[in-house]
Amino acid sequence: xxxxxxxxxxxxxxxxxxxxxxxxxxxxxxxxxxxxxxxxxxxxxxxxxxxxxxxxxxxxxxxxxxxxxxxxxxxxxxxxxxxxxxxxxxxxxxxxxxxxxxxxxxxxxxxxxxxxxxxxxxxxxxxxxxxxxxxxxxxxxxxxxxxxxxxxxxxxxxxxxxxxxxxxxxxxxxxxxxxxxxxxxxxxxxxxxxxxxxxxxxxxxxxxxxxxxxxxxxxxxxxxxxxxxxxxxxxxxxxxxxxxxxxxxxxxxxxxxxxxxxxxxxxxxxxxxxxxxxxxxxxxxxxxxxxxxxxxxxxxxxxxxxxxxxxxxxxxxxxxxxxxxxxxxxxxxxxxxxxxxxxxxxxxxxxxxxxxxxxxxxxxxxxxxxxxxx
Amino acid sequence: xxxxxxxxxxxxxxxxxxxxxxxxxxxxxxxxxxxxxxxxxxxxxxxxxxxxxxxxxxxxxxxxxxxxxxxxxxxxxxxxxxxxxxxxxxxxxxxxxxxxxxxxxxxxxxxxxxxxxxxxxxxxxxxxxxxxxxxxxxxxxxxxxxxxxxxxxxxxxxxxxxxxxxxxxxxxxxxxxxxxxxxxxxxxxxxxxxxxxxxxxxxxxxxxxxxxxxxxxxxxxxxxxxxxxxxxxxxxxxxxxxxxxxxxxxxxxxxxxxxxxxx
Numbered sequence: 001x002x003x004x005x006x007x008x009x010x011x012x013x014x015x016x017x018x019x020x021x022x023x024x025x026x027x028x029x030x031x032x033x034x035x036x037x038x039x040x041x042x043x044x045x046x047x048x049x050x051x052x053x054x055x056x057x058x059x060x061x062x063x064x065x066x067x068x069x070x071x072x073x074x075x076x077x078x079x080x081x082x083x084x085x086x087x088x089x090x091x092x093x094x095x096x097x098x099x100x101x102x103x104x105x106x107x108x109x110x111x112x113x114x115x116x117x118x119x120x121x122x123x124x125x126x127x128x129x130x131x132x133x134x135x136x137x138x139x140x141x142x143x144x145x146x147x148x149x150x151x152x153x154x155x156x157x158x159x160x161x162x163x164x165x166x167x168x169x170x171x172x173x174x175x176x177x178x179x180x181x182x183x184x185x186x187x188x189x190x191x192x193x194x195x196x197x198x199x200x201x202x203x204x205x206x207x208x209x210x211x212x213x214x215x216x217x218x219x220x221x222x223x224x225x226x227x228x229x230x231x232x233x234x235x236x237x238x239x240x241x242x243x244x245x246x247x248x249x250x251x252x253x254x255x256x257x258x259x260x261x262x263x264x265x266x267x268x269x270x271x272x273x274x275x276x277x278x279x280x281x282x283x284x285x286x287x288x289x290x291x292x293x294x295x296x297x298x299x300x301x302x303x304x305x306x307x308x309x310x311x312x313x314x315x316x317x318x319x320x321x322x323x324x325x326x327x328x329x330x331x332x333x334x335x336x337x338x339x340x341x342x343x344x345x346x347x348x349x350x351x352x353x354x355x356x357x358x359x360x361x362x363x364x365x366x367x368x369x370x371x372x373x374x
Numbered sequence: 375x376x377x378x379x380x381x382x383x384x385x386x387x388x389x390x391x392x393x394x395x396x397x398x399x400x401x402x403x404x405x406x407x408x409x410x411x412x413x414x415x416x417x418x419x420x421x422x423x424x425x426x427x428x429x430x431x432x433x434x435x436x437x438x439x440x441x442x443x444x445x446x447x448x449x450x451x452x453x454x455x456x457x458x459x460x461x462x463x464x465x466x467x468x469x470x471x472x473x474x475x476x477x478x479x480x481x482x483x484x485x486x487x488x489x490x491x492x493x494x495x496x497x498x499x500x501x502x503x504x505x506x507x508x509x510x511x512x513x514x515x516x517x518x519x520x521x522x523x524x525x526x527x528x529x530x531x532x533x534x535x536x537x538x539x540x541x542x543x544x545x546x547x548x549x550x551x552x553x554x555x556x557x558x559x560x561x562x563x564x565x566x567x568x569x570x571x572x573x574x575x576x577x578x579x580x581x582x583x584x585x586x587x588x589x590x591x592x593x594x595x596x597x598x599x600x601x602x603x604x605x606x607x608x609x610x611x612x613x614x615x616x617x618x619x620x621x622x623x624x625x626x627x628x629x630x631x632x633x634x635x636x637x
Contacts, residue, residue, distance in 0.1 A: 359439055360478070360495060366452035367493055374489040 002218035005211045006192055013198040014242070016051075017086065020202070023049050024089055028204075029151075032093035032116065034078060034102070036237065036261050036294055037123060039094075039140055039282055041271065044205065045163040046144070046153040048091055052201025053078055054262065057241060057353050066108040067101070072326040073353035074238065075101040082113040090116040092150055094143065097122050098294040099328050119146045125296040127287045136283035144279075160278035164271045170205045171267040173212045178257065178264045180216045182313050185254040186225040190245035193255055197263035228254045230372055233310045235259040235302070236321030237293070237329060240351040247362050248319075251369045257313040259291065259306045260321065293328040300332065303339035310344055317345045317372060324352040345372060375432045376424075377629065379621025380417060381453065382440030385476030385504055386588060387412035389420035390618035391431070395626035400424035401615045407476065408440035417446075432634070435625035437617050439477060451624055453617050454480055454493050460620030461584050462488025464610040469580040472599070472607075473616065474570060474589035476504040481574045494577045496569075504589050506541070510562045513545045514555050518588075525559035525594040533561040541565070563595040571602035584608040586616035 012019045023030050031048040033040050040050035055077030060069075062083035063076050081087050093116050095106050109118035121143045124132045144155045177196060181188040188196075196215065200208050231254045239245070239260045248255060259265050269288055275281040289295045291302035306318055318340050323329050333348070340346040347368040349361055377395070381388040384407045391399045400423035406412025421427060428446070436444035437456040444450070453475075461471040462484060471482040483492040496503070504518075511521045531553045533544055541562070548558050566589075574583075583605045585596055590613040600607045612619065 363439075363452045363454065364493075364495060367454040367490065370452060370455040371490050371493075 001214055002187070005214045005218075006195070009199040009203075009208075009211060009215075010192065010195040012202050013195040016054075016056075016202040020051055020089065023051075023204075029091045030089070032087055032090045033201075034093060034095040034105070035074075036096065036098060036266075036292070037286060037289065038096055039143070041160065041163045041167050041282055042140060042144055042147070042155055043094065044166065045155045045159040046147050046151070047159075048151075048153070049204050051090065053081075053087070053093065054198075054201065054238065055081065055353055060354055063108070066112065067104050070325050071101040071104065072323050073351075073355075074323065074326075075105045077353050079105050079108045082109050082118075087113075088115050092116050092147065093118045094147075095120050099326075101325075101327065117150060119143060119150070123286055123295075127289075127295065128298070133280065133283045133287050136286050137277070137280045140279050140282055157278055160282075161273070164273055164278055164281060166205050166209075168270045168273065170200070170209045170212075171270055173209045173216065174200065174264060174267040177212050177216045177219075178267075180219040182256040183224040183226070184219045184222060185227040185231075185256065187219065187222070189227070190248045190253065190255040191242050194239060194242060194245045194263065197258075197260075201262070226254060228252045230254065230317070230369065231256045231313065231315040232317045232319050233257040233259065233306060233313060233315045234263070234319045234321055235306045236261075236351065237323045237326060238262040238351060239319075239321045240349070241353070243358055244321075244349070244351075244361060247358060247365050251362075251365045253365070253369070256315050257309045259302065259309060261292070265291075293326075293332045300335070302332070303336045306340065307343050317347065317368070320346060320348045321351050322348055324350045375626060375629065376426060376430055377622045377625040378417075378420070378431045378434045379456065379618040379623070379625060380413065380434065380436050380438075380444060380447070381456065381615075381617035381621060382413045382436065382438040382444065383407045383453075383476050383617075384439055385508070386614070387416040387438075387440075388615050388618040389416050390615050390622045391420050391424040391426070392619070392622040392626065395623055395630075398612075398619065399426075401612065401618065403614060408438070408443065413440060413444065433625040433629040435621035435628070437621045449621075449625055449628055451621060454482055454495075455490060456617045456620030456624060457586055458482045458484050458490045458493075458620065459488055459623050460616035460618070461586060463619055463623055464612060464616065465582065465584055465608050467582045468584040468608065470574065470577075470583045471616075472570060472574055472583065472585045473587045474504060474566075474585070475587040476508075478503055479570050479573055481570075481577050483577060483580060492577060494573055496573055504587065506566060507562070507589060507592070509542060510545060510559075513542055513549075514559060516555075521559055522563075522592040522594050524556050525563050525592075526556075528554070528556035528560040528594075530560035530564040530598075531557040533558070533565045560594060563592065564598050567595055567598035567602050571599055574603060579603050579605055581605050582608055584610070586610070586613045588614050590614075 031043045032053045034053045043050040055074045063079040106120045121139045271285045272281040291305040402419035404412040404416040433448045435449040436447035437453045441450040461468045473480045479496040481494045590609045
């Protein structure tokens with residue numbers, strides 16, 4: 001059962017396009033969600049399958065005309081897939097305006113990609129202002145109206161509450177898996193761990209919750225087993241490809257936790273179910289986001305959160321997966337690295353979806369292992 | 375115990391044969407790197423110079439970008455670890471090692487025992503590497519060996535591009551404008567010195583500073599880099615063998631620690 005569930009999730013993580021086609025052939029409408037902090041719950045409540053658009057490993061040809069080479073590979077490959085028709089078949093795409101590169105990506109879709117249509121929305125950065133939650137809720141309501149105008153699908157309060165329950169249940173399942181996986185690295189290596197988290201973006205949450213619960217139960221029935229003494233936690237927007245995880249495995253690293261948005265970090269906080277207005281509950285979820293490079297904080301909390309996680313999981317090192325040319329993350333990196341290195345050996349790896357040259361990454365990882373061993 | 379270190383880089387292959395982790399029996403170099411017959415040829419050269427055969431070698435460690443292609447290797451070790459160990463062997467006072475090879479540039483901070491405390495590598499790009507120099511030497515119509523002499527004592531013409539592709543165009547424009555070749559060569563050296571110096575300063579420069587790799591033979595560039603960093607730079611005469619020596623040393627240490635018997 002463990003292997004069957006893992007295999008299903010690994011296949012989905014490897015071939016998102018196939019997963020999308022399968023939903024469409026089954027008559028299920030699918031809507032694209034460009035990260036980060038896109039309100040998937042609303043898409044779910046509107047009756048669509050939210051589908052994470054994380055770009056991919058592709059050669060950039062068409063997007064070069066719109067987005068420069070010094071934009072992050074996530075945005076460039078999303079634009080490429082939009083322009084070359086890979087995303088055709090999605091009912092619509094929603095995209096947050098969280099950085100300049102995403103703004104350029106949305107403009108590219110508006111100008112050059114008519115199918116699927118893109119629905120942008122803004123998230124406020126001054127989140128400590130009393131009006132911030134109300135502004136966010138207003139943006140979400142406007143987004144809901146755009147979805148209804150485009151597709152005819154309204155979003156009722158009842159549907160929103162149901163979707164919030166489903167998403168909170170999924171988050172609980174993911175947190176439980178995360179903890180169990182850290183103590184069973186003999187079964188859940190870096191690749192398998194990443195596949196479980198990555199597949200969540202491409203699968204209906206109810207189904208994903210069921211499969212992840214199966215895996216966690218199977219793990220909990222086994223005795224705890226740590227495969228390698230070198231335990232690391234990852235941090236970044238995305239920890240890159242399965243090939244990078246394979247390199248970490250080959251060099252004897254156990255990944256035992258992460259502060260990676262694409263992986264477990266998105267599941268940290270539940271959405272409140274006790275508020276009368278579910279849209280406001282969703283807005284407050286954004287307001288309480290901490291430790292993210294795209295959510296402004298007066299006192300940055302990311303490095304402290306990463307170090308706390310490393311301590312909890314008994315990890316001896318941190319790997320910063322730095323999305324190459326990601327403005328918010330590269331801006332934060334020097335300060336964060338200085339804070340991390342004071343307490344924990346830290347390795348920085350450049351994440352670039354559009355480059356398949358792993359040799360430099362291998363050299364860095366191998367050297368880091370030598371440093372830790374010495 | 376004899377150990378052998380082989381450093382298979384993008385442009386050259388180097389071998390060092392050592393006895394007991396202290397005595398260098400032979401070093402050899404071929405200007406042919408990964409994907410060529412260079413590694414096999416340089417291995418034969420080194421064994422001949424050391425007066426031994428492969429069967430006499432207790433352990434082989436391979437390093438460099440071609441380390442995974444070396445079937446005979448008992449150990450495959452990253453070039454940063456090997457360069458760090460090699461630098462400590464050549465000059466134990468080294469605390470900052472700058473290695474500029476054919477493919478990339480690395481800055482390594484060492485402790486008093488030659489262990490790596492921190493390291494940085496340049497991006498996947500020819501800027502600030504030996505490959506950049508090779509391309510520029512071709513444009514100037516000279517070999518890489520003559521390049522350093524050409525730049526010696528010349529006033530540097532400004533070369534603003536660090537990208538090998540753009541810099542080539544810029545150099546051709548300078549030649550067309552009648553700028554002396556020596557000034558252009560000095561300008562190219564200065565652009566690399568600034569690029570590599572920037573990488574080193576991002577990590578912090580702790581003396582003594584050593585430079586290794588083939589580019590360390592370019593005296594004009596080393597001088598410019600020293601001025602950029604405000605530090606004297608040590609260049610060992612075996613600077614190109616730093617990685618191979620480190621590999622041979624680590625092979626000796628690992629074999630001794632594992633208790634493996636000598637052949």
